[in-house]
Amino acid sequence: QQPVQSPQAVILREGEDAVINCSSSKALYSVHWYRQKHGEAPVFLMILLKGGEQKGHEKISASFNEKKQQSSLYLTASQLSYSGTYFCGTEGAYNFNKFYFGSGTKLNVKP
Amino acid sequence: GAVVSQHPSWVICKSGTSVKIECRSLDFQATTMFWYRQFPKQSLMLMATSNEGSKATYEQGVEKDKFLINHASLTLSTLTVTSAHPEDSSFYICSARLAGYVEQYFGPGTRLTVT
Numbered sequence: 001q002q003p004v005q006s007p008q009a010v011i012l013r014e015g016e017d018a019v020i021n022c023s024s025s026k027a028l029y030s031v032h033w034y035r036q037k038h039g040e041a042p043v044f045l046m047i048l049l050k051g052g053e054q055k056g057h058e059k060i061s062a063s064f065n066e067k068k069q070q071s072s073l074y075l076t077a078s079q080l081s082y083s084g085t086y087f088c089g090t091e092g093a094y095n096f097n098k099f100y101f102g103s104g105t106k107l108n109v110k111p
Numbered sequence: 112g113a114v115v116s117q118h119p120s121w122v123i124c125k126s127g128t129s130v131k132i133e134c135r136s137l138d139f140q141a142t143t144m145f146w147y148r149q150f151p152k153q154s155l156m157l158m159a160t161s162n163e164g165s166k167a168t169y170e171q172g173v174e175k176d177k178f179l180i181n182h183a184s185l186t187l188s189t190l191t192v193t194s195a196h197p198e199d200s201s202f203y204i205c206s207a208r209l210a211g212y213v214e215q216y217f218g219p220g221t222r223l224t225v226t
Contacts, residue, residue: 041220
């Protein structure tokens with residue numbers, strides 16, 4: 001049930017790009033992306049619902065593939081504030097109200 | 112809008128006692144609330160899903176007699192950890208969802224330490 005997330009950790013210099021992947025063995029209803037800072041609750045980034053959808057806000061964007069089993073989060077021109085752990089959360093196409101998080105990707109942006 | 116609060120923010124209790132955590136949706140009616148547990152450096156694990164007025168649905172491996180969930184109203188859900196043990200020490204986070212909407216809104220979390 002838990003989606004597979006990769007990579008586990010990324011170290012970047014300010015201004016560099018990163019891609020985080022999230023995949024499921026089954027079709028999904030939705031993919032949610034969150035960023036969590038140490039000791040805090042996750043902060044919502046975006047949701048993808050439609051196969052083939054891409055959306056973004058400022059320099060963070062995400063895509064959801066046509067089969068709705070895989071999503072990627074793109075961080076471009078990273079800033080120090082992007083540091084944290086990124087989680088994808090998935091809801092199954094036939095299992096609504098069951099929400100499972102990936103194992104997380106720890107992103108460390110250095111000056 | 113869409114603010115979820117949790118109370119308390121942190122709690123330290125002795126082994127064997129019970130602890131209640133409240134989750135409130137402040138500006139919307141949450142037909143569904145989720146409870147998660149997060150151990151250090153690990154992901155969030157869904158414990159249970161509760162719908163207002165009905166019994167919570169627990170995930171496999173979560174003891175329903177130990178983690179009592181009550182979703183008494185559209186704005187309040189409570190999680191009671193009964194007979195807490197040190198291994199129950201964790202970060203407990205709730206989230207809330209409005210019927211017909213995809214988004215879920217997270218509370219700030221409650222850090223439970225059992226001594």
